[in-house]
Amino acid sequence: MSDTKMTASGSQGFRFPYRVKLEPRLEMPSRYFPALVSIGAVLVALIIGGILIAFSGGDPFRSYAHIARASFGNLGVLSDTIVKATPILFTSLACIIAFRMKLWNIGAEGQFIMGAFGASFVVLLPVLPADASPWLFIPLMMLASMITGGLWGFIPGYLKAYLRVNEIISTLMLNYIAVFWINFWIFAVWSEGGFQMSPKFPDNAWLPRLLDFSKSFPAFRGLTTHLGLLIGIVAAVILWLIIYRSRWGYEIRLIGDNPHAARYAGINIARNTVLVMMLSGALAGLGGMSEVTGMVHRLQTSPIAAGYGFTGIIVAWLSKLNPLVAIFVSILFGALILAGREIQPSGVPKMIQGIILVCLIASDFLLRYRVRIVRTEEA
């Protein structure tokens, strides 16, 4: 596996008549090539995952068939898949904007948790009475979650910009701190009857779901897809416009691609670092709001701190940092997580995510190099 000679250009002592030669690509590959490579990488990952499942005593074909059936089989499970995809969409958007600037925000998880806390704060403190109108609740909860999530992004952003503290470590540490922070509130302040969760939110603080409209549209009966999806799609479109159609987005992309050029162009990198981290945190925080008010309906650690922030990293990468593509990729990962819950052993979805990311990164080199098989004498 660690055979350097296989691909390194100067390969003495390699006795095959043919060898692999890498040539840097000089021209841009065709438009669809990157997508094809990504799909190929995911397929390879699924094959490797299948082999590993077989090794640990499972049946890979049944596992994958189960994932497909349990996530896209009918309208009901499709809706469940979308519900699972919604938080992932938000965290992937958070990663996309940060990664665009080569800011490694690994803290979408913590910012997501803090967003859920911010929304819960409005309901449980309570800032608004339980019978306040949803028209008041929802905007205020959105605002609160963006503030708390944004604050959780501001801290590492400021530390990175002005004190040169590595943002990977600081955002990760803040993930852990966020979990203890909401645990404190759940146990000590908002515990329901000594259980490790807050009381259920009043109905007015729930995001509307499709099933709420089943009186007029009977087809919606039982569908739990909630307003969070719509907020997420709107956020994705806005983010796309920011990145590709605004001056600020241009600055962000320039800093990410070539910080030296950006500095010579007079772009304030420190200020943009803080701003992008805050936007990233606010997006993840909005996702926490969507999850806690659209799905969980109470503050509780395990369904909120469920690793959406980490899945967001993979989705961002698989989408090639394009917010609109992220909408579809998050639905695929929603399916993986939803269906994966019933698969034994229970670590399978996480493992497959890891393998997919490994294959994706490994496949990136196909975009930079042409692989040619040449006769050894030729070299």
Next chain:
Amino acid sequence: MDALIIIFQAGVASGTVLLFATIGELLTERSGVLNLGLEGMMLIGAMSAFSVAIATGNPWLGVLAAMLAAGLISQIHAFITVTLQADQVVSGLSLTLLGTGISLVLGEGLSKAGTVSLLPRFSIPLLAQIPIIGPIFFTDQSILVYIGYLLIPAAWYYINRTRPGLHLRSIGEYPAAADSLGINVNRLRYFYVFVGGVLAGLAGATISLAVAPGWFSELTTGGQGWIAIGLVIFAQWDPLRAAFGAYAFGALRRLILDIQGPTMLLGMPNPFYYNPYWGFFLQMLPYAFTIIVLIIGSREAMRKRLGAPAALGNPYIRGERGQ
């Protein structure tokens, strides 16, 4: 006083986990490769160590398996970053996800698998008699703790005083120059990623076979791999400072666990005992301290103009302009 000594004694043991992981990562980074997969490799190590020790009844085989398994999986990172020249940050993250996933899948049911025979613990004669230092460092510690003591000066001497150590520093600082002297940069980078993986596996084995025996899925490591990566930065890539940081964090972890136990503290009612919810804030401390330690480290680096190995994070491509 006695209570404090017991806490520090346990702190040294728990700091040994961080010590192995930090020194391993330090060696990898010195060669110019950043491996953020530490947490995943440690989990692989902890899982393999525990399961092999249960299956064979021999903890030493467990340690060996942990080092081999983590070393092997680290080579994925080496292949992706050294040969395929992909981004080291993303590759390391994916290694953590992968390692976590694999160890969860293969470790399924391991938490109820029973108990293992642990690695031997003993005291060092004479040294254990020294007041304060003796009971803390040399009394009734696991053999891995003593191995840790030996590793610190060995790593320092290797990096700073030997020829291979010079090569290690050169490929991390200026690979093109090293290459022109006939050093095989990429092969050495593979090697040091492997060394980092082996030590991460040893760190994992230290958890599951000595410090906190057992397999508790992701909670087994609980983010210690990430803390270790922070410690490398704090340590300015110096093994002696790394050791200091590792033991300090080990002691802090123990202190947090132990401070909530007694009803009286320093002659007063123990506030942590009577307000159990304060425990959540105590538990935040190691993570908050990691951030603080990073701030201290980077301020100092700015003042002294020290820095990371110059080539850290960059693949080496022969014939291409550096940086």
